[in-house]
Amino acid sequence: MFRWIVAGFFAAWPFAASGDPLLRSSDATIRVGNLMPYTGQLAAFGAIGRAEAAYFRMLNERGGINGRTVEFISYDDSSDPLQAVDLTRNLVEAENALFVFGSFGTPSNLAVRKYLNEKRIPQLFVASGDDQWANPKDFPWTMGWPPAFRTEGRIFANYIQAYYPEKKIGVLWQNDEFGRDLFRGMQEGLGDAARMIVADTAFDATDRSLGAQLDLLHKSGVEILVFDGAPAMAAQVIRRLGESGWHPVLILDNAAASIANALRPGGLENAIGVISTAFLKDGSDPAWKDDVAMKEYLAFMDRYYPEGDKEDSYAVFGYAVAETLAQVLRQCGDDFSRENVMQQAQSLKNFRSSVTLPGIAITTSPSDFRPVKEMRLVQFDGRSWQPIGQLFDNAFTGPGGASGTTGNAR
Known part of the structure; x- marks a missing residue:
C-alpha cells in the first residue's frame, strides 16, 4: 500500500488523539487526506497526487498556511472503490485527516461520498468531472473541481x-x-x-x-x-x-x-x-515561454518534482488544484474547523490559478459547487x-x- 506524507523539512507528523480532529490554535499542522491510483490501469493519473505532494512540500518550505504546515497523506487505491472505502476510513479514523482533498476518479469517490457526508467531513475538489460532485442540496460536504x-x-x-x-x-x-x-x-x-x-x-x-x-x-x-x-x-x-x-x-x-x-x-x-x-496551460507550448507563472511552474518541477514530466498535463492539474486548496485554507484564517473549511471552499470569488488559461476564474457559492466551468x-x-x-x-x-x-x- 502506497503511503505518502508531506510534512515539512524533517517529515515529522504528530497525530492528534482519537476523536474529532478540529484544529485548535495550538495545532501546528493541517492534515489533508487523499487517494490516488499510483498503481494499476490508471496509474498515469498518479502524477496528480505527486504534483500535489510536491506543491505542499514547497508551501511548507515557504512557511505553510497561516503559520501551519500541511500534512498531505496520500494512499494508493488503484482506482478500486472497495479499497477506497477502507482507505478513506483509515484517513479519517486513524490518520485524523481534517478533510479529504483531490481524490481521483468517479467510482472511488462515489463509494465514500455518503460516509464523508454523514460524518460532515469535506470531500473537496474531487478529481472527476462527474455532475454528482455539484449537488450541494443532497451532498453539502462534496465538491468537484474540473469542468463537467x-x-x-x-x-x-x-x-x-x-x-x-x-x-x-x-x-x-x-x-x-x-x-x-x-x-x-x-x-x-x-x-x-x-x-x-x-x-x-x-x-x-x-x-x-x-x-x-x-x-x-x-x-x-x-x-x-x-x-x-x-x-x-x-x-x-x-x-x-x-x-x-x-x-x-x-x-x-x-x-x-x-x-x-x-x-x-x-x-x-x-x-x-x-x-x-x-483549461490548463500546456507546459510544452512555446507560447508560454515568457509567461511568469509558467516559468515559476517549470522551476517548481525542477526543484520539487524533478522526476516528473513537464509535458504531463496531470502534473499541471495537481499544481492548479493544490493552489486552489491553498487559497481556501488561507481564507480560513485561524478557524480550521471542518465547517469553516467547507464554508471557505464555497466562498471563492474570482480566484485565478496561475496555470489555468487566462480568462478562467474560479467562483463558488453555497449553490455553485463547480469551481472550473470553462x-x-x-x-x-x-x-x-x-x-x-x-x-x-x-x-x-x-x-x-x-x-x-x-x-x-x-
Whole structure:
C-alpha cells in the first residue's frame, strides 16, 4: 500500500488523539487526506497526487498556511472503490485527516461520498468531472473541481456541427460513469443531429485491446471518431489509426489528451491534427515561454518534482488544484474547523490559478459547487496544443466565433 506524507523539512507528523480532529490554535499542522491510483490501469493519473505532494512540500518550505504546515497523506487505491472505502476510513479514523482533498476518479469517490457526508467531513475538489460532485442540496460536504464531462461532450457536439455538419460520427467510450456522462452530453449537444452518430461502442478500462471496437467503427463508415477514455487506451487508438489506412478526425476527451501519457506513446506524428479541450496551460507550448507563472511552474518541477514530466498535463492539474486548496485554507484564517473549511471552499470569488488559461476564474457559492466551468477547444500540431476559438463553456457558433465566451484564451 502506497503511503505518502508531506510534512515539512524533517517529515515529522504528530497525530492528534482519537476523536474529532478540529484544529485548535495550538495545532501546528493541517492534515489533508487523499487517494490516488499510483498503481494499476490508471496509474498515469498518479502524477496528480505527486504534483500535489510536491506543491505542499514547497508551501511548507515557504512557511505553510497561516503559520501551519500541511500534512498531505496520500494512499494508493488503484482506482478500486472497495479499497477506497477502507482507505478513506483509515484517513479519517486513524490518520485524523481534517478533510479529504483531490481524490481521483468517479467510482472511488462515489463509494465514500455518503460516509464523508454523514460524518460532515469535506470531500473537496474531487478529481472527476462527474455532475454528482455539484449537488450541494443532497451532498453539502462534496465538491468537484474540473469542468463537467457533460459540458465537454456538448462542446464536442457543437464543434462538430459547426465544422463537420455532414460527417458520420462514431463514439468509442469507456463503460463507466465517466464515459456515459460525456457521451450523454454529446447527444444533448447534437439534439436532432444525433442521427449523425452512426455507431458507438463501449470498452472496459481493463480491456487489453480496442481492435474489435475500432474495426466495427471503421466498417460503419465513421468519419469523426470521438474517444472518451483513459490515456493508455487513447495511445493505442492514436497508434493504430496512424498505422492504418483509416484516418477519421480524432477527438479526445481532456483526460486522455496528455502529451506525456497518450500522444507521445501513440506517436506524436500520428497525433497531428487531433482535437481536444483544455483549461490548463500546456507546459510544452512555446507560447508560454515568457509567461511568469509558467516559468515559476517549470522551476517548481525542477526543484520539487524533478522526476516528473513537464509535458504531463496531470502534473499541471495537481499544481492548479493544490493552489486552489491553498487559497481556501488561507481564507480560513485561524478557524480550521471542518465547517469553516467547507464554508471557505464555497466562498471563492474570482480566484485565478496561475496555470489555468487566462480568462478562467474560479467562483463558488453555497449553490455553485463547480469551481472550473470553462474550457476551450485545442488542436495538436505535433508539438503542443493550439487554440481553436476562444474560451467557452458549452456552445460554439461556428468557425471564428464562440458563444458563452469569457475573454480571449491567450
